[in-house]
Amino acid sequence: QxxxxxxxxxxxxxxxxxxxxxxxxxxxxxxxxxxxxxQAPGKGLEWLAVISSVGSTIAYADSVKGRFTISRDDSxxxxxxxxxxxxxxxxxxxxxxxxxxxxxxFDYWGQGTLVTVSS
Amino acid sequence: QSALTQPASVSGSPGxxxxxxxxxxxxxVGSYNLVSWYQEHPGKAPKLMIYEGSKRPSGVSNRLxxxxxxxxxxxxxxxxxxxxxxxxxxxxxxxxxxFVFGTGTKVIVL
Numbered sequence: 744q745x746x747x748x749x750x751x752x753x754x755x756x757x758x759x760x761x762x763x764x765x766x767x768x769x770x771x772x773x774x775x776x777x778x779x780x781x782q783a784p785g786k787g788l789e790w791l792a793v794i795s796s797v798g799s800t801i802a803y804a805d806s807v808k809g810r811f812t813i814s815r816d817d818s819x820x821x822x823x824x825x826x827x828x829x830x831x832x833x834x835x836x837x838x839x840x841x842x843x844x845x846x847x848x849f850d851y852w853g854q855g856t857l858v859t860v861s862s
Numbered sequence: 863q864s865a866l867t868q869p870a871s872v873s874g875s876p877g878x879x880x881x882x883x884x885x886x887x888x889x890x891v892g893s894y895n896l897v898s899w900y901q902e903h904p905g906k907a908p909k910l911m912i913y914e915g916s917k918r919p920s921g922v923s924n925r926l927x928x929x930x931x932x933x934x935x936x937x938x939x940x941x942x943x944x945x946x947x948x949x950x951x952x953x954x955x956x957x958x959x960x961f962v963f964g965t966g967t968k969v970i971v972l
Contacts, residue, residue: 778961780908787865787966788900788908788951793959802959805863838907847955848898848913855907 745769745851747839752856755829765822765839765853773797773817776842778849779824781835789835792824829860866891866952866964873970879940882967884952885933890962892933896955899928899937903948911950912937939969947971 751763765777779791792803792813801813812825822839836857840849867885874880884897891897897915900908910919912928915935925940935954939946952964 780963788902788953788963789865790953790961790963793961795959800959804960840908845910845913845919847896848910849900849908849953850910850913850919852907852909 745841745843747841747851747853749837749839749853749856752837752858754859754861756862757830757860759829760825760827761829761858763824763826763837763856763858765824767820767822767841770843772815772820776800777813777815777822778840778842779811779813779822780838780840780849780852781833782838782855783832783835786835791837794822826858829858831860834858834860863956863960863962866954866962868950868952868964868967870965871968871970873972874942875972876942876944878942879938880942880969882937882939882950882952882969884935884937884954884964886935886954886962887933890954890956891930891935893957894955895930897928897930897935898953899926899935900951900953901948902951908951942971944971 746768748766776795778793794813814823836855838855839853841851899912902908915930916928927938950967956962
């Protein structure tokens with residue numbers, strides 16, 4: 744069955760960097776586009792970034808453009824989000840999500856990893 | 863990339879119908895039939911409930927239905943049940959491979 748497992752979250756000081764990972768299993772990873780979505784405590788969902796299958800198309804939300812980088816390693820079945828210059832308002836649960844059976848929708852999600860930016 | 867606008871909360875009694883609106887712009891909701899809706903229970907990951915505006919994934923109750931008029935999409939839950947109490951988020955494709963979520967609506971079953 745499809746499994747998406749995020750890791751790499753934790754407490755980090757403002758201005759520092761963190762790399763989040765999303766390990767996938769149960770399907771052919773290389774065939775699908777993946778997204779990162781976050782949710783600040785008590786707030787709504789915010790779409791952050793997408794990477795297409797083979798990585799030919801990448802797009803970002805304006806709020807993270809230039810600071811966050813999405814990438815994938817199809818040999819490791821893993822999605823990444825490199826976050827830099829972290830700010831307090833980046834504190835959130837970060838989810839990886841995929842368009843698997845339904846395009847332009849997120850039909851599978853991981854359980855999320857919490858990033859807390861605090862001094 | 864401004865968030866789509868949803869009411870903060872909507873409430874109803876068991877058995878009633880409720881409708882959640884999701885208002886965007888001509889650059890997102892109004893331009894594409896690619897609005898999806900997600901249900902989120904506390905501490906859980908979001909779950910896809912409606913895609914392409916009005917289609918239900920396998921396993922989702924037919925008490926949920928979606929529609930769109932102009933720049934506003936809507937989610938209707940009929941025959942409201944206690945298990946429907948959750949947060950609901952709309953999401954629209956916004957062009958250039960980007961997406962935008964709604965502000966979220968808390969559904970309260972009285």
